[in-house]
Amino acid sequence: MLAIVVVPTYNERDNIVELTERLLALGLPLDVLYIDDGSPDGTGKVADDLAQSCSSVFVIHREGKLGYGSTVIEGFRVARRYPWVLQMDADLSHDPAAIPALLRAASDHELVLGSRYIGGVRVIDWEIGRVLLSWMANGYARTFTGMTVRDLTSGFRCYRRSALEALDLAQLKANGYGFLIEIAYQIWRSGGRLIEVPSSPVELSSRGGPSLQGMSGGRQDERGSGTACPRLSVPIGPLPSR
Ligand SMILES: Nc1nc2c(ncn2[C@@H]2O[C@H](COP(=O)(O)OP(=O)(O)OP(=O)(O)O)[C@@H](O)[C@H]2O)c(=O)[nH]1
Ligand SMILES: [Mg+2]
Numbered sequence: 001m002l003a004i005v006v007v008p009t010y011n012e013r014d015n016i017v018e019l020t021e022r023l024l025a026l027g028l029p030l031d032v033l034y035i036d037d038g039s040p041d042g043t044g045k046v047a048d049d050l051a052q053s054c055s056s057v058f059v060i061h062r063e064g065k066l067g068y069g070s071t072v073i074e075g076f077r078v079a080r081r082y083p084w085v086l087q088m089d090a091d092l093s094h095d096p097a098a099i100p101a102l103l104r105a106a107s108d109h110e111l112v113l114g115s116r117y118i119g120g121v122r123v124i125d126w127e128i129g130r131v132l133l134s135w136m137a138n139g140y141a142r143t144f145t146g147m148t149v150r151d152l153t154s155g156f157r158c159y160r161r162s163a164l165e166a167l168d169l170a171q172l173k174a175n176g177y178g179f180l181i182e183i184a185y186q187i188w189r190s191g192g193r194l195i196e197v198p199s200s201p202v203e204l205s206s207r208g209g210p211s212l213q214g215m216s217g218g219r220q221d222e223r224g225s226g227t228a229c230p231r232l233s234v235p236i237g238p239l240p241s242r
Contacts, residue, residue: 003084003103003158004031006075008068012090013043020050020057022096028103033078034090035060035071068155069175076164085159088114094156094199101197102158110163110192111184113149114156114199137177149194152184153177156199163187 005023009016016034023032034047036059047059060074072087079085084106088094098114105112117138138152157180172182188194 002029002031002082003086004033004079004082005086005088005099006033006035006072006079007088007090008071008075009034009036009039009043009047009090010065011039011041011043013039013041013046015090015092016043016046016050019090019092019096020054023099024054024056026096026099028099030086030099031056031058031082033058033060033075035062035075037062037065037071067175069172069179072179073169073172076167076169080161080164083161085161085164087155087157087159089155098156098197098199099158102156105195105197106158106160108193109195110160111187111194112158113151113154113184113194113196114158115149115151115154115196116199117150118196118198134177137181147184147188147194149184149196151196151199152181154196154199155180159187160192163192166190166192 007016007019012019020032023030034043034050034057036044036047038044038061044059044061047057051057051059060078062071062074075087076085084103086099086102088096094114102112102114116134134153138150142148142150142152167183167186171186172179174182184194
């Protein structure tokens with residue numbers, strides 16, 4: 001199995017080193033793709049340094065702040081060559097330790113959502129008003145679309161490649177939370193199977209699924225940083241840069 005984690009970044013200089021370490025510590029054959037919109041705080045340079053020292057980290061630089069949705073779409077274009085594409089935020093609000101559960105569930109689903117609403121609401125540092133807004137937006141979207149999953153606005157997700165290939169990206173209108181709902185809806189409407197797993201590993205599901213054993217086995221990185229990087233089965237090749 002081979003997956004890529006698409007991470008939009010804007011002013012995340014203080015977070016991406018820890019995020020990268022936590023992703024690599026999973027010991028899974030994951031690539032990481034940071035897409036930075038010219039962050040004024042120098043995130044792009046930190047990401048370049050990470051890519052320099054670890055062959056499974058890649059960076060796309062864009063010149064201006066083009067928004068979250070546009071960034072994720074850019075990531076999809078590059079990432080579609082991977083069987084599974086994960087999407088997460090850089091601000092450490094999404095716990096990499098939940099990724100094995102997302103991948104397990106993705107073996108028989110087109111879209112897996114890392115849900116904040118399974119087993120109680122789990123959000124870090126959110127004011128109550130925001131929790132309610134998110135909760136209501138999700139309720140409204142479920143009523144409106146007929147989908148039954150609860151956290152449609154979760155930006156912590158795993159897509160099966162076929163689902164990404166089938167997306168009509170030109171149809172996506174929103175650039176924020178709505179964009180996440182639109183994608184889920186497109187996948188669901190075309191017959192895709194959706195499922196939620198807890199976005200925190202605390203309550204990892206014991207559901208069946210393919211074993212992730214054998215996916216671990218970090219090795220010394222070829223670029224010699226000393227960082228143990230997961231082994232790539234298929235090289236991604238050069239990425240477009242802007
Ligand atoms: N490349 C890029 N990344 C962005 C842009 N806007 C936000 N991001 C990133 O997208 C992810 C989600 O953005 P956040 O600002 O955390 O959004 P949020 O979680 O709704 O808001 P917070 O509660 O403030 O964390 C983070 O990794 C951001 O760095 C953008 O315009 N371009
Ligand atoms: Mg955030």
